[in-house]
Amino acid sequence: MRDLNLTKEEHLQRVLDEKKAMKKELIKLPFEEKIRRVIEMQKVTREFSRDKSKKIYVWNL
Amino acid sequence: MKTLILYLLELKSRGLISNYALGGATALIYYFEPFQTQDIDVFIVLENDSTPLVNLAPIYSFLTEKGVETAGEYLIIDGVPVQFLVPYNPLVEEAVSRSIAVSFFDVEVQIPTIEYLMAIMLQTNRKKDLARLGELFEQPELFEMSLLEEIVSRFNLDERLAKIL
Numbered sequence: 001m002r003d004l005n006l007t008k009e010e011h012l013q014r015v016l017d018e019k020k021a022m023k024k025e026l027i028k029l030p031f032e033e034k035i036r037r038v039i040e041m042q043k044v045t046r047e048f049s050r051d052k053s054k055k056i057y058v059w060n061l
Numbered sequence: 062m063k064t065l066i067l068y069l070l071e072l073k074s075r076g077l078i079s080n081y082a083l084g085g086a087t088a089l090i091y092y093f094e095p096f097q098t099q100d101i102d103v104f105i106v107l108e109n110d111s112t113p114l115v116n117l118a119p120i121y122s123f124l125t126e127k128g129v130e131t132a133g134e135y136l137i138i139d140g141v142p143v144q145f146l147v148p149y150n151p152l153v154e155e156a157v158s159r160s161i162a163v164s165f166f167d168v169e170v171q172i173p174t175i176e177y178l179m180a181i182m183l184q185t186n187r188k189k190d191l192a193r194l195g196e197l198f199e200q201p202e203l204f205e206m207s208l209l210e211e212i213v214s215r216f217n218l219d220e221r222l223a224k225i226l
Contacts, residue, residue, distance in 0.1 A: 026094035027092075030164075034094075035090070037095035042099070056099070057100070059140055060141065061062055
């Protein structure tokens with residue numbers, strides 16, 4: 001069960017630790033899965049780009 | 062992206078290039094976490110590398126026959142903007158010549174080792190490269206520091222490395 005009763009410092013530390021752990025998991029992904037994630041980021045960027053005149057490429061895997 | 066890799070293999074088998082390696086962000090993503098990027102840089106070593114003139118015409122001709130189109134400085138290969146670069150200095154030449162084969166689905170693609178990529182980032186010295194290097198140094202298990210130092214020393218990048226550490 002996740003401890004929800006933390007000080008601000010403990011909460012911040014937990015968030016940072018979780019980010020670090022997530023980064024390590026992402027680094028371990030196979031190359032093709034990493035490229036798949038890049039493509040997902042490109043889709044989001046294209047969807048939410050304010051500058052609609054700027055061409056945002058979305059790769060084919 | 063797989064189409065690009067297949068074209069690179071065909072360019073090599075036809076003798077239009079003698080070697081190649083993915084560069085830039087795409088190569089780094091193999092070692093690191095995925096991050097946003099738009100184009101793929103590919104270092105290509107031309108078959109006749111001894112002349113000072115860089116003639117990419119046979120490569121463009123091969124690609125346009127495949128239906129590849131250009132957009133500004135890019136070749137759009139199956140939706141992927143690609144820039145072909147000839148290794149422009151001894152560090153990049155060595156990085157390409159010592160590149161390794163890695164799997165991408167059922168094909169293999171050449172990429173420089175992470176230590177060479179880091180040395181190139183030090184050499185290019187752009188803000189975004191230095192920021193990325195800072196992140197890489199937070200993951201020391203990803204690279205061999207002694208190898209990086211050896212490359213950095215031979216290419217006179219020691220001072221730049223010292224600034225980051």
